[in-house]
Amino acid sequence: xxxxxxxxxxxxxxxxxxxxxxxxxxxxxxxxxxxxxxxxxxxxxxxxxxxxxxxxxxxxxxxxxxxxxxxxxxxxxxxxxxxxxxxxxxxxxxxxxxxxxxxxxxxxxxxxxxxxxxxxxxxxxxxxxxxxxxxxxxxxxxxxxxxxxxxxxxxxxxxxxxxxxxxxxxxxxxxxxxxxxxxxxxxxxxxxxxxxxxxxxxxxxxxxxxxxxxxxxxxxxxxxxxxxxxxxxxxxxxxxxxxxxxxxxxxxxxxxx
Amino acid sequence: xxxxxxxxxxxxxxxxxxxxxxxxxxxxxxxxxxxxxxxxxxxxxxxxxxxxxxxxxxxxxxxxxxxxxxxxxxxxxxxxxxxxxxxxxxxxxxxxxxxxxxxxxxxxxxxxxxxxxxxxxxxxxxxxxxxxxxxxxxxxxxxxxxxxxxxxxxxxxxxxxxxxxxxxxxxxxxxxxxxxxxxxxxxxxxxxxxxxxxxxxxxxxxxxxxxxxxxxxxxxxxxxxxxxxxxxxxxxxxxxx
Numbered sequence: 001x002x003x004x005x006x007x008x009x010x011x012x013x014x015x016x017x018x019x020x021x022x023x024x025x026x027x028x029x030x031x032x033x034x035x036x037x038x039x040x041x042x043x044x045x046x047x048x049x050x051x052x053x054x055x056x057x058x059x060x061x062x063x064x065x066x067x068x069x070x071x072x073x074x075x076x077x078x079x080x081x082x083x084x085x086x087x088x089x090x091x092x093x094x095x096x097x098x099x100x101x102x103x104x105x106x107x108x109x110x111x112x113x114x115x116x117x118x119x120x121x122x123x124x125x126x127x128x129x130x131x132x133x134x135x136x137x138x139x140x141x142x143x144x145x146x147x148x149x150x151x152x153x154x155x156x157x158x159x160x161x162x163x164x165x166x167x168x169x170x171x172x173x174x175x176x177x178x179x180x181x182x183x184x185x186x187x188x189x190x191x192x193x194x195x196x197x198x199x200x201x202x203x204x205x206x207x208x209x210x211x212x213x214x215x216x217x218x219x220x221x222x223x224x225x226x227x228x229x230x231x232x233x234x235x236x237x238x239x240x241x242x243x244x245x246x247x248x249x250x251x252x253x254x255x256x257x
Numbered sequence: 258x259x260x261x262x263x264x265x266x267x268x269x270x271x272x273x274x275x276x277x278x279x280x281x282x283x284x285x286x287x288x289x290x291x292x293x294x295x296x297x298x299x300x301x302x303x304x305x306x307x308x309x310x311x312x313x314x315x316x317x318x319x320x321x322x323x324x325x326x327x328x329x330x331x332x333x334x335x336x337x338x339x340x341x342x343x344x345x346x347x348x349x350x351x352x353x354x355x356x357x358x359x360x361x362x363x364x365x366x367x368x369x370x371x372x373x374x375x376x377x378x379x380x381x382x383x384x385x386x387x388x389x390x391x392x393x394x395x396x397x398x399x400x401x402x403x404x405x406x407x408x409x410x411x412x413x414x415x416x417x418x419x420x421x422x423x424x425x426x427x428x429x430x431x432x433x434x435x436x437x438x439x440x441x442x443x444x445x446x447x448x449x450x451x452x453x454x455x456x457x458x459x460x461x462x463x464x465x466x467x468x469x470x471x472x473x474x475x476x477x478x479x480x481x482x483x484x485x486x487x488x489x490x491x492x493x494x495x496x497x498x
Contacts (some may be wrong), residue, residue, distance in 0.1 A: 033459055047455040060454070206397025206460045209389030212371040214449030214485045215469045217415065219378045219408035222296045223475030223482075226411075230291035237284035241277045248273030 029053040031210040032157060034164045034200035036063065037089065040101045041173040042197045048164050049210045050202065055154050059118065060212060061143040063136075066197055067170035074137035077168040077197065078117070078130060081149075083156025085112030087163060089199035100175035103195045104167065105184050111163035111199065115153040118143065118164075125150070130186050130194065135168075157202060166198035296412055298405045299420035300472055301444040301486065339463040340492050342394030345433035347386045350401060352427045352468075355417050357384070359430065362401065364388045373400070378407035384414050393429040394437035394464050394492055398457070401429075402469040405482070415470035419444065419486045427466060427490055436498040439466040439490035446472050446486050457487050464492035 029051050036046035046063035067075040090110040094102045114126040119134035124147050128134060136143050149157075156162045171179045171192040181191040349359040363385045368374040376385045384403035391397035403415030425441040447453060457467055466489075473484025 033455055035455060035459065047453075047459070049454060062454075203460065205458075206395075207390050207458055209367050210454065210458060211367060211373045211387070211389070212454070214447070214452040215373050215402050215471070216375050216481055217402050217469065217485075218298075218405040218413075218471030218475070218482045220406065220475040220477070220480060220482065222298060222406040222412055222416070226296065227291050227294055230287055230294070234284045234288040234291065237280050237287060241280035241284060244273050244277035244280060248270050248277065251269045251273060 029209065031205035031207050032162075032202050033205045033210070034202045036164060036166065036198040036200040038065075039089070039107075039196045039199050040169050042066070042169055043173070044166075044198050046166065046198050046200070048200065048202075049205070050157075051210060052149075052154070052157060055149045055151070056146065057149050058146045059143065061118075062140075063143075063166060063198065064140040066139050066141075066166070067168055067192075068139035070168075070193065075139075075168055076132035076135040076137045076193075077141075077166050078132060078135040078194070079143075079164070079166040080114045080118060080126075080129060081116040081153055081156070081162055081202070082111040082113060082165050083115045083153065083159075083162040085161060086110050087112075087159075087161035087201060089163060089201065090196075099177045099181060101169070101178045101191070101195055103184060103191060104165075107165070107196055107199075111165055112156070112161060115156055115162070116147070116149055118145070120145070124148075132193075160203070162202040164198075164200045164202055165196050167194050167196050168192070169195045169197050296416075298412070298416050298418075298470075298472060301419050301446055337396050337462055340495065341396050341464045342431075342435060342437060342492070342495055343433070344392050344395055345431040345435065347393050347399075347401075347429045347431055349430045350384050350427065351430070351436075352421075352425075354421050354425045355415065357414065360384055360414060362386050362429075373402060375402065375404065378404055378410070378413070380407075380410040382407065382410075382413050390458070390467075391464075392431070393439070393466060394431065394435070394495065396461070396464055398459070398461055398465045398467050399429075400458070400467045400469060405470040405472065405486075408480070415468065418468060418470045418488060419446070419472055421468075421488050426493075427468060427488075429466070430498040434498055435495050437464070437492055438494045438496070440493040441488055441490045444486065444488050446484050448473070448484050449481075450483075452485065461491075466490040466492075 032050040034048040036048060038044045044065040048061040051058045066077055069075050086109060088110045090102045090107040094106045094110060096106055114129045117124050117128040119128050120136055121134055169192040174192055178191055183189045183191050183194040185194045347362050349361050351358050361383050363376055363383050365374040365385045366388045373387050376382050382404050384401055387400040390400040393399040404413035405416055406413050421441055421444050423441050423443060427439045429437045431437060468488035470486050471482035472486040473482055475482050
């Protein structure tokens with residue numbers, strides 16, 4: 001029979017009440033997901049989930065393996081919800097000018113124009129589409145934001161034509177020709193800065209509600225030392241044995257005549 | 258020293274020696290018993306090569322084929338494979354490896370912080386189907402979670418989840434009277450701080466099951482485990498319950 005310390009029992013009671021918060025997923029919200037696959041020879045990957053309630057969207061995204069730096073600063077990766085076209089990610093067959101990469105313009109027939117900019121702060125309209133100052137940056141990032149979508153974006157998501165595109169390529173993975181080209185969106189930047197790196201179709205999730213983070217399923221009673229009372233008893237018995245030996249020695253010295 | 262009858266009484270020194278020996282022996286026995294009674298939730302074995310899928314690689318994984326979501330260019334859920342059942346809420350769970358037989362399932366949704374709500378901890382805490390996931394047998398990942406232990410009452414219903422292996426079965430009895438039988442593909446463990454949401458809850462091509470509990474190191478300040486253990490299984494058959 002397992003004994004627990006009084007303190008642990010009190011802690012458990014507090015935990016139990018804290019854990020049982022009464023809440024449900026917001027009714028009327030629908031979840032969407034996108035597995036982000038690399039384009040243009042990048043070694044990147046990512047995932048994105050979007051929870052849509054009316055025109056309010058909560059987006060959670062994780063990326064890895066993107067181009068890390070640009071001119072000694074973290075490489076900005078402008079990213080958007082595209083839509084209204086084929087609702088697919090382009091393959092290399094979309095490379096019309098033969099420079100070995102599919103640039104943003106060449107990808108338009110597949111994923112469509114920018115509908116929403118997934119900026120870190122401020123404006124999320126297509127006007128903010130090339131604002132590198134409000135783009136997440138670096139080799140990998142975790143992005144989380146709640147924004148209001150316009151009706152064109154909501155329609156595209158529901159129609160299944162919405163595609164997530166993250167831009168900004170590591171130039172070392174591109175052809176020499178592509179490395180030398182200028183961006184056809186922002187001519188002051190190299191093509192690599194705006195060409196797509198990750199792309200994923202936004203599809204309805206099979207989950208009614210997408211959980212965030214892990215699951216809290218344990219209170220820890222089997223971690224650490226269990227049955228501490230028994231070890232205390234053992235220690236006590238050893239002390240008693242030691243005391244008895246000490247008493248025995250005292251008897252011996254007293255008994256000596 | 259002799260008493261009136263001339264018999265020799267045991268000397269106090271001898272008595273003390275015997276008592277000391279008995280106490281010491283008892284101390285050792287109690288310590289051995291207490292050590293033997295320590296219980297640790299099992300962990301899946303350390304992994305083989307990291308998987309090629311886009312999501313974060315697991316810290317531990319058992320042998321078994323990788324996820325079906327990893328094929329580039331092919332969107333899961335668009336061409337289902339394998340048996341798929343109609344929607345029907347789950348009633349109970351049978352998992353021979355965990356010693357569970359028709360264990361009553363509760364249904365819980367999301368907690369206020371957006372994580373899955375868990376049943377109260379304590380003795381006889383039941384496993385729980387996440388009502389925001391497909392019903393077991395439908396296309397997609399149906400999620401059932403259970404506590405690994407509780408602070409007061411010791412091992413809980415999913416205590417031995419980390420010991421499940423590919424080929425084990427988990428059967429869910431549904432409200433429509435059918436039993437959905439799932440076969441385990443693999444078992445993985447992830448740090449909660451890097452929980453790969455789409456790897457665990459992302460769309461699938463088959464009717465699948467996710468059994469989830471806690472594992473890894475217990476953080477005494479947070480009073481929670483640092484990792485989650487996830488068992489991946491897919492529907493292999495069904496029969497009248």
